[in-house]
Each structure stands twice: as structure tokens, then as C-alpha cells.
Amino acid sequence: MTRIKKKDSISISIEDVARRAGVSITTVSRVINKIPSVKEKNKARVLEVIKELNFEPSIFAQRLATGKSNIVALVIPRYEGVFYSFYALELIRGIGTLCDVFKLDLLLHLTDVRSNLSLRGVGGIIFADLIGNRHQLEEALAGNIPCVVINYYVEDLNVSCIAVDNIGGAENAVNYLFSLGHRRIAHIAGDVVTQAAAHRLEGYKRGLKKNNIEVDQKYIFKTDYSRGQARVAVENLFRMPEAPTAVFVASDSMALEVMAVAREMGKNIPVDLSIVGFDDNPSGLYGPVSLTTVRQPLIKMAEEGVKELERLMNMKKGAQDSGSLKTAQFKKVFLPTELVIRESCRAL
Amino acid sequence: MTRIKKKDSISISIEDVARRAGVSITTVSRVINKIPSVKEKNKARVLEVIKELNFEPSIFAQRLATGKSNIVALVIPRYEGVFYSFYALELIRGIGTLCDVFKLDLLLHLTDVRSNLSLRGVGGIIFADLIGNRHQLEEALAGNIPCVVINYYVEDLNVSCIAVDNIGGAENAVNYLFSLGHRRIAHIAGDVVTQAAAHRLEGYKRGLKKNNIEVDQKYIFKTDYSRGQARVAVENLFRMPEAPTAVFVASDSMALEVMAVAREMGKNIPVDLSIVGFDDNPSGLYGPVSLTTVRQPLIKMAEEGVKELERLMNMKKGAQDSGSLKTAQFKKVFLPTELVIRESCRAL
DNA sequence: CTGAAAGCGCTAACAA
DNA sequence: TTGTTAGCGCTTTCAG
Numbered sequence: 001m002t003r004i005k006k007k008d009s010i011s012i013s014i015e016d017v018a019r020r021a022g023v024s025i026t027t028v029s030r031v032i033n034k035i036p037s038v039k040e041k042n043k044a045r046v047l048e049v050i051k052e053l054n055f056e057p058s059i060f061a062q063r064l065a066t067g068k069s070n071i072v073a074l075v076i077p078r079y080e081g082v083f084y085s086f087y088a089l090e091l092i093r094g095i096g097t098l099c100d101v102f103k104l105d106l107l108l109h110l111t112d113v114r115s116n117l118s119l120r121g122v123g124g125i126i127f128a129d130l131i132g133n134r135h136q137l138e139e140a141l142a143g144n145i146p147c148v149v150i151n152y153y154v155e156d157l158n159v160s161c162i163a164v165d166n167i168g169g170a171e172n173a174v175n176y177l178f179s180l181g182h183r184r185i186a187h188i189a190g191d192v193v194t195q196a197a198a199h200r201l202e203g204y205k206r207g208l209k210k211n212n213i214e215v216d217q218k219y220i221f222k223t224d225y226s227r228g229q230a231r232v233a234v235e236n237l238f239r240m241p242e243a244p245t246a247v248f249v250a251s252d253s254m255a256l257e258v259m260a261v262a263r264e265m266g267k268n269i270p271v272d273l274s275i276v277g278f279d280d281n282p283s284g285l286y287g288p289v290s291l292t293t294v295r296q297p298l299i300k301m302a303e304e305g306v307k308e309l310e311r312l313m314n315m316k317k318g319a320q321d322s323g324s325l326k327t328a329q330f331k332k333v334f335l336p337t338e339l340v341i342r343e344s345c346r347a348l
Numbered sequence: 349m350t351r352i353k354k355k356d357s358i359s360i361s362i363e364d365v366a367r368r369a370g371v372s373i374t375t376v377s378r379v380i381n382k383i384p385s386v387k388e389k390n391k392a393r394v395l396e397v398i399k400e401l402n403f404e405p406s407i408f409a410q411r412l413a414t415g416k417s418n419i420v421a422l423v424i425p426r427y428e429g430v431f432y433s434f435y436a437l438e439l440i441r442g443i444g445t446l447c448d449v450f451k452l453d454l455l456l457h458l459t460d461v462r463s464n465l466s467l468r469g470v471g472g473i474i475f476a477d478l479i480g481n482r483h484q485l486e487e488a489l490a491g492n493i494p495c496v497v498i499n500y501y502v503e504d505l506n507v508s509c510i511a512v513d514n515i516g517g518a519e520n521a522v523n524y525l526f527s528l529g530h531r532r533i534a535h536i537a538g539d540v541v542t543q544a545a546a547h548r549l550e551g552y553k554r555g556l557k558k559n560n561i562e563v564d565q566k567y568i569f570k571t572d573y574s575r576g577q578a579r580v581a582v583e584n585l586f587r588m589p590e591a592p593t594a595v596f597v598a599s600d601s602m603a604l605e606v607m608a609v610a611r612e613m614g615k616n617i618p619v620d621l622s623i624v625g626f627d628d629n630p631s632g633l634y635g636p637v638s639l640t641t642v643r644q645p646l647i648k649m650a651e652e653g654v655k656e657l658e659r660l661m662n663m664k665k666g667a668q669d670s671g672s673l674k675t676a677q678f679k680k681v682f683l684p685t686e687l688v689i690r691e692s693c694r695a696l
Numbered sequence: 697c698t699g700a701a702a703g704c705g706c707t708a709a710c711a712a
Numbered sequence: 713t714t715g716t717t718a719g720c721g722c723t724t725t726c727a728g
Contacts, residue, residue, distance in 0.1 A: 013721055024699045029723060037697055059469040060417070061721035063408040064704045074456075078445065089437055096458035097426065108422075108454045110444035121407040227634045257634060263611065264636045282432075286575045286605060288612045361705055372715045377707060385713055409705035412720045 012053045021049040032057055069123035071105045072309060077131040078110040081191045081225035086253065086281040087298060091128055091151070094302025102310055111136065119145060124309045126150060131193055146312035150305040152195045153334065160312065160331040162304045166196050166278075169294040169337030170203025171210070173248045173276040176292075176339055178211045181348030182246040182274060186219040188233045188258065190250035197225070200250045200278060219244055223254065230254035234261045238273075245348060246274035252281035252293055259287065259344070274345035290342035297335050304335070360401045369397040380405055417471035419453045420657060425479040426458040429539045429573035434601065434629040435646060439476055439499070442650025450658055459484065467493060472657045474498060479541055494660035498653040500543045501682065508660065508679040510652045514544050514626075517642040517685030518551025519558070521596045521624040524640075524687055526559045529696030530594040530622060534567040536581045536606065538598035545573070548598045548626060567592055571602065578602035582609045586621075593696060594622035600629035600641055607635065607692070622693035638690035645683050652683070 014032075018025040023042055030038050031046040049055075063069050074095055082088060099106040107122065113132035119125065124146040127137055140147050141159060153163040177185050187204040190197030205215050218240070223229035230249070234257075237244060249255035255277030259269050267273060269289050277284060277293040284291030308331050315328055362380075366373040371390055378386050379394040397403075411417050422443055430436060447454040455470065461480035467473065472494040475485055488495050489507060501511040525533050535552040538545030553563050566588070571577035578597070585592060597603035603625030607617050615621060617637050625632060625641040632639030656679050
């Protein structure tokens with residue numbers, strides 16, 4: 001006979017509020033959802049009671065009733081070279097902050113290639129980079145879940161993506177070095193499983209070609225973004241018979257390592273080697289020689305990403321039912337970078 | 349008359365499965381929840397249909413029905429000196445990975461002192477550090493939500509906490525330096541708004557006292573954990589009339605900056621200055637002189653934290669209703685650190 | 697402007 | 713071992 005669950009629950013429900021305020025639960029619901037057609041007096045009373053009771057509507061009930069969720073999943077590859085970086089942290093921070101602003105719940109998904117992320121109940125997804133987990137994106141899209149990809153430009157899928165113009169940024173860096181008189185320009189590339197690293201490499205090549213310099217594979221060092229591999233790269237670089245006079249490095253963290261190694265080897269920066277990094281990691285400001293670098297608008301990317309996702313989620317919400325997302329306008333942008341000139345390069 | 353919402357919904361429900369499998373929804377529910385009392389044959393059939401229909405139960409319905417949530421919120425102060433660190437990333441990674449394992453949904457909450465985090469629907473909370481947001485913890489506790497604090501030892505509240513033995517770690521570092529013959533040992537402290545930094549400072553002092561060295565305020569440099577302030581600190585340190593022969597630095601990232609600055613100033617590490625860091629940040633391995641440091645078990649902390657939270661959440665679940673958490677056994681531990689001896693210290 | 701009542705999809709007595 | 717049924721707390725017609 002004790003099947004009456006009614007009031008053994010700890011949390012107060014909309015019903016409690018209704019009773020106390022002397023209105024129906026419908027009215028309370030209206031107040032919660034800011035539906036204008038409520039008499040001012042009732043509204044005030046309800047709000048008062050809500051405050052008194054410290055009532056918060058159950059998100060589960062709301063979502064069950066509406067079928068809508070404002071949970072946003074952030075899917076980040078648990079991939080070392082990428083995850084342990086200024087980039088990842090800045091992105092998480094940016095997205096976290098923005099979700100706060102938009103009152104979205106941020107679900108963090110660190111993912112493997114193999115992981116089968118369960119997206120039950122997720123209202124939208126932000127994929128930060130795509131490293132072997134494209135199938136996850138496709139699945140989500142197939143499930144009609146609003147998706148935004150950031151830091152990766154997706155050509156061939158109907159999905160919004162906010163990427164950084166890595167190619168252009170790299171090209172600028174090379175142009176700059178060229179304009180200073182450098183001709184033997186090396187590149188320490190990041191892990192080319194990431195699109196960013198691949199694009200920076202591409203931009204480097206384009207930059208050279210546009211200035212009629214031949215691309216020389218000897219001058220290209222591929223790494224996994226780690227400082228360790230950057231170290232090896234510079235060591236080899238300096239040992240070359242015709243050593244480069246400048247190097248464009250795919251990340252600031254590696255660029256800093258390059259500087260450190262150079263100094264250890266008794267070299268002078270920028271006299272013996274000009275360096276341009278990528279990221280605009282604040283660490284580049286310290287040290288005896290501040291780092292010239294390509295600024296990447298990470299926060300901006302996070303912002304644009306969340307805003308775009310918001311848009312898609314609302315669009316879906318507004319639509320009659322399914323399908324609407326298929327015909328949505330997708331946004332595909334390359335955010336511009338900015339060359340930040342500091343002290344690590346010199347004119348020949 | 350189109351009020352029959354039944355089949356305009358995109359997602360399939362337990363009912364569809366039931367119909368198709370020729371059983372009741374209860375049976376389906378039993379299968380989902382792995383309740384043993386289902387005939388093998390039916391179970392197989394249901395599982396089959398679930399697969400066919402690609403059915404996933406609605407978390408919202410489940411949670412509404414059970415009143416239980418397996419959403420775990422990770423609350424991290426959006427506090428610069430702390431957030432932008434190896435520590436934060438490693439922790440997020442550890443917790444993210446473990447939540448995956450435990451099938452918990454990880455909600456990320458970057459918080460301010462002022463932010464009023466809404467914990468609606470959250471099944472448990474992990475507070476990473478407590479910086480001015482103690483009230484949030486207290487509110488959560490008052491709301492009977494299982495909480496675990498990591499990287500912060502809470503003395504005076506009934507809550508589990510998994511902290512690192514920063515005091516002991518710092519003391520060991522000092523002992524080690526003492527054993528090498530150092531007597532003038534400086535300390536570059538982190539931001540003492542964090543307990544970790546405060547404890548490391550405390551440990552430093554204790555270490556000195558135990559070795560009968562007087563604590564000299566001149567030798568203590570307070571920073572905000574930034575490399576910039578570390579830089580200033582070393583510069584001042586070397587300018588002192590009786591310059592220290594060794595320094596214990598509150599983070600590896602600052603310790604690396606110390607090394608860099610020292611080299612810039614023409615000093616030799618470890619000849620002119622012995623250095624011990626704190627963290628065991630992999631970056632300490634690079635460079636000409638690898639960094640001796642105090643290893644902090646971050647992943648272990650993340651693991652213990654999630655496990656403990658799981659325990660509390662299950663405990664709550666198991667209990668009749670409310671109240672059970674009040675009488676729970678709370679776990680309060682200091683995880684031990686480990687001195688990792690590498691090359692940055694020398695015997696006098 | 698308001699309220700009654702029918703769901704949303706699932707779980708958990710209880711009865712069979 | 714299975715099915716019936718009453719909720720979970722909220723939204724949303726629809727009829728006042």
C-alpha cells in the first residue's frame with residue numbers, strides 16, 4: 001500500500017509550487033517557460049514561490065516532455081600530441097566558457113578511434129578536430145544531430161565547420177621570412193595526422209613556390225608535435241652542410257624547444273637562425289628573445305563553433321519535426337590568422 | 349485530432365521493441381537492465397530486435413523514472429594560473445578517460461567565484477581544487493549530491509577528498525637538497541590561493557626547520573605560477589649578495605623557466621644552482637639538463653576521485669531514500685609523491 | 697488568461 | 713518468468 005511515491009521525494013516539483021501559489025501546474029510551467037500570457041500578479045506569485053522553495057525544474061522531465069536537449073557534447077581525440085597542448089586547453093576553456101553563457105550543458109567526450117561514443121540525449125555535438133573518428137561524425141549526422149566541426153575543414157560533408165586558415169598562415173610566415181632575405185627556409189612540421197599540421201606544411205610549400213624557391217625535402221622535418229622530436233630536428237638542421245637560415249615551426253611549443261636547443265648548441269637567435277612559430281602561445285613571450293609567431297584565433301573558433309551549433313540546434317527545434325537539418329545552410333569558414341612579429345627573426 | 353503523437357517521433361521507443369519482439373515493454377526493460385529473470389529465448393529475441401532497430405533507451409526517461417542520474421560534473425576553477433597548466437590538462441584527461449570506463453557522463457563546468465553553477469540533474473560532482481568556490485561545494489553537499497574534492501584536502505567538511513601530499517613532497521625535496529650539502533635553499537612558490545602552492549611552501553619551511561635551517565623570507569619568492577614571475581624571481585635570486593645554491597620551485601613549468609633564465613644569465617645548471625621542480629611534467633625531460641622533480645600522481649588522483657564518487661553515488665542509489673549520505677564513510681587521503689632524481693641538482 | 701488531462705519513454709511494484 | 717499499471721515531473725493541446 002505504500003506505493004504512493006508522492007511525497008517521499010526530496011526534490012520539490014512543479015506541483016508543489018503550483019499548490020503553494022494557488023495556481024495550476026500549467027501556469028507554473030508557463031512562468032518557467034516565459035510564456036507571456038500569464039497575469040502579472042500570478043506570475044509574480046509563482047516566481048516568489050519558486051524562490052521560496054528554491055525550485056529548479058527537472059531537466060529530465062523537461063527533456064522527456066519536449067524531446068529536446070540542450071546538452072552539447074565536445075568530442076576531443078584523446079590523442080597525445082594534440083591533446084597535451086596549448087591548443088586543447090584553450091579550446092576547452094573557450095567552449096566551456098561559452099556554453100556557460102548560452103546555458104548549454106557541456107559533455108566532455110575524450111575519444112579514441114575505436115570508441116563508440118554514445119550520443120543518447122545529446123542535443124548537439126562539437127567535434128574538435130577529426131583524427132580517425134570521422135565515422136563518429138557521420139553517425140551523428142545520420143542521426144540528425146546538429147554537429148559542428150572545429151579546427152578541421154570538412155569538404156565533402158554537409159556539416160558546418162570552423163577552421164583556421166593554416167595554409168594562409170603558413171604561407172604568410174614563409175613570405176615574411178622571404179621578405180627578410182631568407183632563402184633556405186626549413187619547416188618543422190607537426191603531426192600530419194592532424195589537418196592543421198598537414199595544412200601548415202602545405203602552406204609552407206606554397207609559400208616557397210610562390211617565391212620561386214624549390215621545395216627541398218631535406219628541409220622538411222616531420223614530428224609528432226613533441227618537443228623531443230623538435231629537438232632532434234634542430235640538431236639535424238644545424239648539422240646540414242647548407243644549413244637553413246630560417247625555420248618555420250608548426251607550433252610554438254616546438255619553436256621554443258628549437259630556441260632552447262639552438263642556445264644549447266651555442267647558436268644565437270635570431271643571428272644564426274630565424275624562427276617563426278605557430279599558435280601565439282603566451283610562453284613565447286618569455287625568454288630572452290620573444291617568438292615571432294602566427295596567431296591562431298582559438299577563442300574565436302570556440303565562440304563561432306558554439307554559436308553555430310546553437311543556431312543549428314534552434315533551427316532543428318523550430319522545425320516541424322525531422323528532416324529540417326538536411327536543408328540547413330551550413331557554415332564553412334577558415335578563420336584568418338595573424339602574423340605577430342616579435343624578436344626571433346632577423347633580416348639577412 | 350492529430351493529437352496522437354505516437355508515431356511522429358523519430359526515435360524508436362521501448363514500445364516499438366516490445367511489439368516487434370512480441371513481449372511486453374516490461375520484459376524489454378528487464379533485458380535492458382540486465383535483470384536475470386528473463387527467459388533466455390525472449391531475451392535473445394529482444395536483443396535481436398534492439399539491434400535491428402538500433403534502439404537506445406532514452407536517458408531522460410530512464411532518469412525521470414528512476415530519479416537517478418549518472419551525470420558527473422567536473423567543476424574546475426576558470427582560474428588562469430591553475431587552468432593553464434599541465435596539471436589541469438592531465439586531470440581532465442584522467443577524469444575523462446575514467447568516466448568513459450565507468451559509463452558516466454562527464455559534464456564540464458568551468459567556474460568562477462561568482463558563478464552559480466546549476467547542478468540540476470547532476471548525479472555527482474568532482475571539484476578539482478577549491479579556489480574561492482567553497483560555497484558551491486557546500487550547496488551541493490546541502491543538496492545531498494555526492495561530492496568528491498580532488499587536489500584539495502578539506503578538513504572541516506563531511507566530504508571525501510583525494511589530495512596530494514604536497515607538504516611531504518616539498519619536505520622531501522628540501523631534504524634532498526640538504527643532503528647534497530645545500531644550506532641556502534630558496535623557494536619559488538606558486539599562487540598561494542591554491543592549497544597546493546600553500547602546502548608546498550609549508551613543506552619547504554618544515555623541511556628547512558627539520559634540518560635546523562632558519563627560514564629566511566628573502567629566499568621565498570611568491571608568484572602566480574606564471575613563467576613571467578618565475579623569471580623575475582630567479583633574476584632577483586642571482587642578484588642577492590648571498591645567493592642561494594639551490595632552489596625548490598613549486599611547478600615544473602616555472603622550474604624550466606628558471607633553468608632557461610639561468611642559462612641566459614650565463615649560469616650553469618646544476619653547478620651554479622641546483623633545482624628541484626614539482627609535477628613531473630614530461631617537458632622536464634628535454635633540454636640539456638633534465639629536471640629533478642617531485643612526481644605528482646595526477647592520473648591516480650583522477651582515478652581515485654572518480655572511483656570514490658562512483659562509490660558514493662552507488663551508496664546513495666542503494667539507500668532507501670535521502671539521508672544516507674550523511675552517514676557515509678568519507679575518504680580523505682593524501683596521495684604520496686615521489687622524488688624523481690635527474691640531473692638538475694649537484695652535491696656541494 | 698487559465699486549467700484539465702494526455703502524453704513523453706521508462707521503471708518498478710504488484711499480480712498473475 | 714511475465715505482464716499490467718501507476719507513476720517520474722514536465723509540456724502542450726484543447727476547451728474554457
